[in-house]
Each structure stands twice: as C-alpha cells, then as structure tokens.
Amino acid sequence: MASICLIIKKNMNRLFLLLFAVALTNCTDHKEDNSVDIEKILSQNVEKTKETLKELTPDQGFARNIPNGQTNWELVGVKDWCSGFWPGVIWYAYEASGDEQLRLQAEKFTEPLKTIAYSAAENHDIGFMLYTSYGNGYRLTKNEEYKNVLLAAADTLATLYNPNVGSILSWPSQTQFRHNTIIDNMMNLELLFWAAKNGGKQDLYNVAESHALVTMKNLVRKDSAIYHVGSFDETTGDFLKGQTHQGYADESMWARGQAWGIYGFSVAYRETYRKEFLDTAIKVSEHYLNRLPEDGIPYWDFDDVDIPNVPKDASAAAIAACGLLELSKFVKNEEQSKKYVSAARRMINLLSEAPFYSGDTNQALLLHSTGHLPHKSEIDVPIIYADYYYMEALLRLQKMDEDNSTELAKS
Numbered sequence: 001m002a003s004i005c006l007i008i009k010k011n012m013n014r015l016f017l018l019l020f021a022v023a024l025t026n027c028t029d030h031k032e033d034n035s036v037d038i039e040k041i042l043s044q045n046v047e048k049t050k051e052t053l054k055e056l057t058p059d060q061g062f063a064r065n066i067p068n069g070q071t072n073w074e075l076v077g078v079k080d081w082c083s084g085f086w087p088g089v090i091w092y093a094y095e096a097s098g099d100e101q102l103r104l105q106a107e108k109f110t111e112p113l114k115t116i117a118y119s120a121a122e123n124h125d126i127g128f129m130l131y132t133s134y135g136n137g138y139r140l141t142k143n144e145e146y147k148n149v150l151l152a153a154a155d156t157l158a159t160l161y162n163p164n165v166g167s168i169l170s171w172p173s174q175t176q177f178r179h180n181t182i183i184d185n186m187m188n189l190e191l192l193f194w195a196a197k198n199g200g201k202q203d204l205y206n207v208a209e210s211h212a213l214v215t216m217k218n219l220v221r222k223d224s225a226i227y228h229v230g231s232f233d234e235t236t237g238d239f240l241k242g243q244t245h246q247g248y249a250d251e252s253m254w255a256r257g258q259a260w261g262i263y264g265f266s267v268a269y270r271e272t273y274r275k276e277f278l279d280t281a282i283k284v285s286e287h288y289l290n291r292l293p294e295d296g297i298p299y300w301d302f303d304d305v306d307i308p309n310v311p312k313d314a315s316a317a318a319i320a321a322c323g324l325l326e327l328s329k330f331v332k333n334e335e336q337s338k339k340y341v342s343a344a345r346r347m348i349n350l351l352s353e354a355p356f357y358s359g360d361t362n363q364a365l366l367l368h369s370t371g372h373l374p375h376k377s378e379i380d381v382p383i384i385y386a387d388y389y390y391m392e393a394l395l396r397l398q399k400m401d402e403d404n405s406t407e408l409a410k411s
C-alpha cells in the first residue's frame with residue numbers, strides 16, 4: 001500500500017511540474033522563442049564592467065563616448081551632463097551581481113558628483129547626473145548621506161523653475177531659445193517627485209507636475225511626435241514656438257526625444273495618477289512603435305530624408321524599452337500591456353546581438369548611438385547613456401520574468 005501511495009505521489013509531482021511548465025510558457029507568451037538569455041547577457045555585461053573598471057579611476061573622469069578608431073572610453077568631468085551614467089552603470093552591475101567590489105567602485109565614482117547638488121544650477125541635467133548615480137546608490141544601499149545629497153540636488157534643480165511659464169528653464173545658457181523647456185527635461189522630474197515623497201519640500205511635487213503639464217500641452221504635437229525644444233515668453237508664459245536643437249528639423253521626430261517622452265510621461269503618470277499623462281505616454285509610444293523601421297531600431301531621426309543611409313540611435317531604443325516597460329505597468333488593458341512588454345523585449349533582443357552588441361569590440365556594451373548629428377558630434381558611436389538604459393531595461397525584464405514565475409508558482 002505504501003509503495004502504491006509513493007508511486008501516486010511521484011506522479012502527482014510530475015503532473016504538477018508539467019502543468020507548471022505549460023503555465024510558464026503561456027504566461028510568458030510575450031517572450032519570443034528567440035529571446036536572449038537575460039541572465040547570461042547581464043553576467044557578460046557585469047564582467048565587462050569589471051574589466052573596464054581596471055582601467056579607470058574617478059580622478060581621470062567619467063565615461064562618455066568612444067570615438068571611431070578608439071577602443072577606450074573618452075572621459076569627461078563631473079560637470080558634463082553625462083557624468084552620472086557611468087556610476088549608474090556600475091550600480092546596475094552591482095544590482096545584477098551583488099558583487100561587493102562593484103558596490104565599492106560605484107561609491108567611488110558616485111561621490112565626486114556631490115558638488116553638483118550644492119552648486120548653482122547650470123541646467124536641468126542635474127537629474128541625469130544625480131538620480132542615476134546617487135539615486136541608484138540610495139535605492140540600493142539606503143545610505144542616508146546619499147539621501148541628503150539627492151534632496152539638495154532637487155532643491156537646486158527647482159531653482160530653474162519659472163512660475164510665469166510653469167516649467168523649468170532647461171538650458172539657461174541657450175538664450176536664443178528664450179525660456180526653453182526641452183523634452184529631455186521630463187526625465188529629471190523623477191528626482192523632484194522622489195524628493196517631495198522623501199522629506200523634501202512638498203512644492204517640488206507641484207513644480208514637477210506643472211512642468212509635465214506645460215510640456216504635454218506645448219511640446220507634444222497633434223500627430224503625437226514631440227518637439228525637442230519649446231520656446232516660451234519668460235514673462236507672459238506664452239508658448240512662442242517648437243524647435244529642434246539635436247533633431248533633423250523643427251517638425252521632425254528626433255528619435256531620442258520621442259523616447260525621453262515615452263519614459264518621462266510614464267513616470268509623470270506613475271507619480272501623479274493624472275490620466276492625461278497616461279494618455280500622452282500611450283500616444284507618443286504608439287506613434288514611436290508605428291513609425292519604427294522593420295528592423296526595430298530607429299534611425300537617429302525618423303524624418304531624415306536620407307533614410308536608410310543615415311545612422312541609427314541605439315540609445316533611443318534602450319530608453320524607449322525602459323519607458324515601455326514602465327508604461328506596461330499602468331495601462332489598463334492586458335493585451336496592450338503585453339504588447340508594450342513584447343515590444344521592449346524585442347528592442348533588448350536586438351540590442352543584445354550584432355550589429356549593436358559590442359562584445360569584444362571596445363569598452364562599451366552597445367555600439368551605434370548618435371548624440372548630436374547636426375553638431376557633427378557623437379555620430380554612430382558608443383555613448384554611455386545607451387549602456388545605462390540598456391542595463392536598466394535588462395534588469396527590468398529580469399524582474400518582470402521573476403515576478404511572473406513567482407505568481408505562477410503561487411497560483
């Protein structure tokens with residue numbers, strides 16, 4: 001009798017495992033058969049980050065780009081708008097691996113950026129510099145000193161707010177644009193929202209919310225493409241015109257700008273629950289997805305008349321993937337949510353293979369980003385923010401897959 005019970009029990013266990021495997025396959029139906037192995041790619045990226053760290057120290061500077069013909073990062077100082085991304089990559093590598101050596105390195109590369117929080121604001125990029133470095137550092141370590149730096153950084157960023165316009169002056173030095181508010185600036189509201197919830201001034205929430213509303217009303221065009229720069233009268237607050245700085249033309253769709261919009265409006269919705277931000281995030285995402293070339297990675301600007309003979313922008317793909325993964329958490333329709341996860345997964349799959357994955361080519365994780373083509377700078381090269389958002393997207397996907405498996409195991 002006991003042996004019959006054992007046989008039944010064993011077979012029940014097998015049946016359970018079989019059902020679990022079938023359920024897992026159904027649950028991850030947004031995963032394509034040729035999905036990359038996220039664990040493997042993350043661990044390769046961690047190893048590569050460790051190798052690169054052997055050749056870099058914070059006093060030399062912070063990784064920014066790798067010009068053609070070079071294999072090592074070109075370095076910039078703390079005041080460069082990209083200074084936070086390299087410490088951010090190291091924090092993500094620490095998050096992926098739990099390697100304490102990486103935590104120590106991340107701390108070393110984070111600390112020099114403190115000065116930005118306590119100096120007069122030169123531009124909106126304070127969020128890019130500090131939320132990627134100190135923000136990830138605080139999220140992962142809960143170091144109280146990091147929190148204080150972030151709160152100071154939020155106050156400094158808010159000094160650029162103009163109440164007449166209701167938005168932050170993104171580039172004080174670019175006076176030709178009058179009071180300018182650029183789509184990239186949406187990404188720096190997260191620092192303000194975070195500070196308002198974590199002991200900072202409540203007004204920081206109002207500044208961020210107002211900034212997002214002004215951006216939504218004036219920079220998002222009727223066709224759902226986004227202006228790079230909005231120019232406003234600094235006294236009356238009137239919207240003067242939409243322009244570009246880094247895109248092909250004022251009315252074109254600059255790929256990275258559209259990606260900043262996808263991510264930025266998704267976060268604005270997460271923080272405010274204002275439906276118009278969700279609607280905006282959806283419409284700018286749909287427009288981006290509908291206009292993507294068949295191979296899934298955008299050209300630097302969707303409207304360059306010389307497409308397909310123009311460079312791609314891998315950074316836009318990595319940013320859009322993060323934004324779509326964020327958005328997928330808030331759309332009410334399950335099919336639509338799966339569509340955004342699936343689109344993001346496809347982007348990350350594509351970036352994880354030739355011709356975008358760097359492998360042994362140079363110190364970067366990704367090739368083929370375009371920084372500022374009209375200025376003839378950073379064209380079709382590795383750029384550090386592509387690596388940063390690529391690591392973020394991989395970690396987001398890994399977490400989603402783990403959560404799905406846990407949910408299934410519980411059900």
Ligand code: GLY
Pocket residue numbers: 184246256371
């Ligand atoms: N925030 C500047 C850029 O996206 O190039």
